[in-house]
Amino acid sequence: MWAFNVTNVHEKIKVLRQNADFALKQTIRTVVSIIPARDAQVLEFKAHPPKKGFSTKEGQARMLHDLASIELQAMELGIRTLSEFPEVPQEFKEELWKITLSESEHLEMCLTEIEALGFKWGDWPVNCGLWQSVSPEDSILDRVLIVHRYLEGSGLDAGDSLLKRLGGVDAVGVQKAVKIINTEEIGHVLFGTNWYINFCKAEKLDPTHDFAWRMDKLRAVLPRRINPINHDLRKQSGFTPEEIQYLENLRMSFLEKDSVWKKKNS
Numbered sequence: 120m121w122a123f124n125v126t127n128v129h130e131k132i133k134v135l136r137q138n139a140d141f142a143l144k145q146t147i148r149t150v151v152s153i154i155p156a157r158d159a160q161v162l163e164f165k166a167h168p169p170k171k172g173f174s175t176k177e178g179q180a181r182m183l184h185d186l187a188s189i190e191l192q193a194m195e196l197g198i199r200t201l202s203e204f205p206e207v208p209q210e211f212k213e214e215l216w217k218i219t220l221s222e223s224e225h226l227e228m229c230l231t232e233i234e235a236l237g238f239k240w241g242d243w244p245v246n247c248g249l250w251q252s253v254s255p256e257d258s259i260l261d262r263v264l265i266v267h268r269y270l271e272g273s274g275l276d277a278g279d280s281l282l283k284r285l286g287g288v289d290a291v292g293v294q295k296a297v298k299i300i301n302t303e304e305i306g307h308v309l310f311g312t313n314w315y316i317n318f319c320k321a322e323k324l325d326p327t328h329d330f331a332w333r334m335d336k337l338r339a340v341l342p343r344r345i346n347p348i349n350h351d352l353r354k355q356s357g358f359t360p361e362e363i364q365y366l367e368n369l370r371m372s373f374l375e376k377d378s379v380w381k382k383k384n385s
């Protein structure tokens with residue numbers, strides 16, 4: 120597969136941008152389950168080295184490196200959805216293609232800031248947790264819910280927490296990049312909400328009931344997210360009060376599991 124097999128991160132961005140025609144016009148369903156090529160070490164999150172605080176340049180660069188890894192996977196997931204769901208409406212493809220390009224810009228922004236701080240891509244290991252949250256067996260409703268409403272939606276909550284933490288340190292370039300990314304991500308999540316509703320309607324499903332049902336079905340495979348839910352950003356990206364409550368309960372169940380685990384192991 121073209122963009123997945125390109126190893127160098129800068130080359131990957133270039134190849135992606137040259138392939139709009141492929142992404143928008145290809146009609147053959149290509150099932151992608153391999154982990155895409157990386158020019159950084161891929162390690163399970165638990166095996167990553169400890170992080171430094173944001174008051175150090177290394178701590179800031181490491182945070183941007185984690186963010187770059189998220190943007191890279193978001194970019195690849197965009198192409199993956201286009202490859203695995205050739206039957207979706209052209210309008211969906213065009214909007215998703217724009218989002219995929221926007222992820223490539225976010226990735227580039229992170230790489231530039233990492234270098235401005237004196238570090239480079241590959242200085243730390245990465246993981247492919249986002250990529251591994253989806254499956255070739257997903258329906259388009261599963262995929263939109265997982266990628267755009269759950270993963271990118273959780274990214275909004277996390278980005279806001281990040282901005283608050285960065286507020287107290289001298290890191291103008293880093294703050295600017297994170298702020299731009301988080302503002303643009305609202306549109307990505309809104310894309311997910313709008314198309315989630317459209318696909319529900321097309322299948323004669325009630326989105327209000329489907330959200331809880333589908334999240335219950337998928338929650339075992341979703342990565343744990345425990346950042347406080349940002350109600351304002353969630354509302355801006357189309358979440359209903361019932362959906363936000365569901366996410367609050369899910370977060371609480373993750374936190375409870377953590378505290379039971381800690382008690383058992385203390």
Ligand SMILES: [Fe+2]
Binds near residue numbers: 190193221225300304
């Ligand atoms: Fe992004």
Ligand SMILES: [Fe+2]
Binds near residue numbers: 193222271304
């Ligand atoms: Fe995004």
